[in-house]
Amino acid sequence: MSIESLSKFLSLVLRHKPETIGVTLDAHGWVDVDKLINGCRKVGKNISAVLLERVVIENDKMRFSFNANKTKIRANQGHSRAVDVELEEMAPPLFLYHGTLARNEKSIMESGLSKMKRLHVHLSVDVKTARKVAARRVGASLICKIDSGSMARDGYKFYQSVNGVWLTEHVPPQYITILRE
Numbered sequence: 001m002s003i004e005s006l007s008k009f010l011s012l013v014l015r016h017k018p019e020t021i022g023v024t025l026d027a028h029g030w031v032d033v034d035k036l037i038n039g040c041r042k043v044g045k046n047i048s049a050v051l052l053e054r055v056v057i058e059n060d061k062m063r064f065s066f067n068a069n070k071t072k073i074r075a076n077q078g079h080s081r082a083v084d085v086e087l088e089e090m091a092p093p094l095f096l097y098h099g100t101l102a103r104n105e106k107s108i109m110e111s112g113l114s115k116m117k118r119l120h121v122h123l124s125v126d127v128k129t130a131r132k133v134a135a136r137r138v139g140a141s142l143i144c145k146i147d148s149g150s151m152a153r154d155g156y157k158f159y160q161s162v163n164g165v166w167l168t169e170h171v172p173p174q175y176i177t178i179l180r181e
Contacts, residue, residue, distance in 0.1 A: 001045060007059050009045060014064065014075040021045075029074035029083035033066075036073060062163030077161040080117045087159035087167065094149035096123035096166050097179075099134025102142045105178060113144065113171035120159070120167035123148070127179065143179040144171075151175050 001009075013020055014031065021039030023031050033049065040047050052073065056064045066073050077085060098113055098121065113121045124130040127143055134141030151171070152158060159167045 001047065001051075003051075003055055003058055006045070006047060006051065007055050007063060009040075010055060011063060011075065011078070013039075014073070015078045016080045018081075025074070025081060025083055027084060029079060029081075029085050030067065030072040031074065033071055033073055065162055076163050077120065077122070077165055077167060079119050082119070085161070087161065089157050090160050092123075092148040092152055092158040092160075092166055092168075093125060094147075096125060096146040096148040097127050097130035098123050098144040098146060098171070099130035099132070099141055100144065101134070101137050102140040105142055108144060108176060109173050109178070112173045112176065113146075115169060120169060121171055123166040123168065123171075125164065125166065145177040145179050146171055147175040147177070 013023070013036070014025070014029070018025050018031065021036070021043050023035050023039045025031055033052065037047055037049065037052065053066075053070070056066060056073070063075055063078070064073055065076055074085065079085070100108070115121050122133075123146060124133060130143045131141070134143065148158060148166070148168075151168070156168055156170075161167060
């Protein structure tokens with residue numbers, strides 16, 4: 001199993017469907033590493049602690065973290081289940097960016113950016129990263145520039161995940177500018 005395919009599978013398990021392998025997330029999204037490995041093996045995903053550590057270290061999106069003694073693992077953000085990954089509120093940079101499909105532009109400019117089935121809207125610190133996120137989807141993409149500084153001054157809360165992704169619950173349309181290239 002490749003690192004990339006295992007990372008995608010673990011994203012499914014640790015963000016959305018732990019029952020796929022018969023494990024449960026604790027209140028903070030953690031799963032016992034041994035239980036995760038055994039659960040993966042039961043569904044034909046033969047992984048080891050060494051391979052799991054490679055996924056955590058080598059994933060370019062830094063999707064996962066171990067606890068201090070590497071006995072537990074969790075996804076850093078992106079959950080569709082109610083977990084508290086213990087994020088601290090932080091002041092965001094003046095501007096953040098969101099990459100998405102161009103076909104969503106009308107809805108975005110009417111309703112803003114919504115978290116959909118996740119716990120937060122995911123935002124990037126630069127246009128390059130937002131483009132990369134948008135490119136993962138099929139179809140023409142667009143980049144939203146978010147006036148996060150004004151949002152924060154207006155009382156909206158922001159959090160930064162350990163992998164640098166900025167999170168908020170909703171971005172109203174008045175804080176969004178569509179970048180035209």
